[in-house]
Amino acid sequence: MTSAYPLSWPPGFPRAKSREDGRFKTSLPAALKNVEGSLKLFGSDSRKPVSDIVLSSNVALGVARPSDPGVAAWFTWDGEQIxxxxxxxxxxxxxxxxxxxxxxxxxxxxRHGTLALVRATMQGFKALPAPPGESWREVFGFQPDTPITREHVEARYKRLASVNHPDTATGSDAAMARLNVARDRAISEIG
Structure with a gap:
């Protein structure tokens, strides 16, 4: 199951290197309402209901302006996770x-094309389920809203690998595999 918090970013979608100011004049509650309303109308228009909607972000109680403002809208449409x-x-x-x-x-x-056209354009949004289990931030001990670079990940990986490697007294194959997966996910997300 995809989580609403922290942000569950889909594999294969690169992250923005820099961000620009949006010209949208909307509040957070209004933007949430717009997305939810559009998804409902899209399901109605296509006669293929939208379900399992999860709007994933780093917004949490007391953190309305996270350092990573990314949002991923996960949902099921036409039998596929998008x-x-x-x-x-x-x-x-x-x-x-x-x-x-x-x-x-x-x-x-x-409205102007066909359901087949929409299915074709939605292919680019098809998503594998969010990776199960811990997020890479949890594995490495990073706080959800802390800006992290590839260098931070590599340094933390090296430090943790020195105690989790199966050749050490405290390590194991499972612990090292967990680190490797977390590093791959982190690098895929932050570039």
């Missing part, structure tokens, strides 16, 4: 509003 991830903008609400516009573009395709 993920529309956006981290182009500097705020969570702008990224949510961008997702709303992406969904609305699919609704335009339905």
């Amino acid at each position: 993920c529309i991830p956006v981290d182009r903008y500097a705020t969570v609400e702008a990224n949510l509003q961008a997702i709303h516009h992406v969904i609305e573009a699919r609704r335009v395709e339905l």
Whole structure:
């Protein structure tokens, strides 16, 4: 099951290297409502209900402006798990509003094209389920909203590998495999 917090970013989607200010004039509650409404209308328009909606981000109680404002909208449509991830903008609400516009573009395709056309465009959003278990941040002991670079990941990996490697008295194959998976996920996410 994909989690709403912390952000579950889909494998294979690169993260933005820099972010721009969005020109959207919307609040976080309004942007959430727009995305949820667009998904409901998209399901109705396509006659293929949208279900299992999870809007994943680093927004938490007391953290409305996380350092990583990315948002991933996970849902099931036409029997497939779909993920529309956006981290182009500097705020969570702008990224949510961008997702709303992406969904609305699919609704335009339905009105002027065919369901086959929409299925073809949705292929790019097909997502593997979010990786199960711990996030790479948990494995490495990083806080969810702390900005992390590849250098941070490599340094923490090296330190933890020195005690978790199966050749050490405290290590094991399972512990090292856990570290390797976490490093791969981290590098895939942050580039």
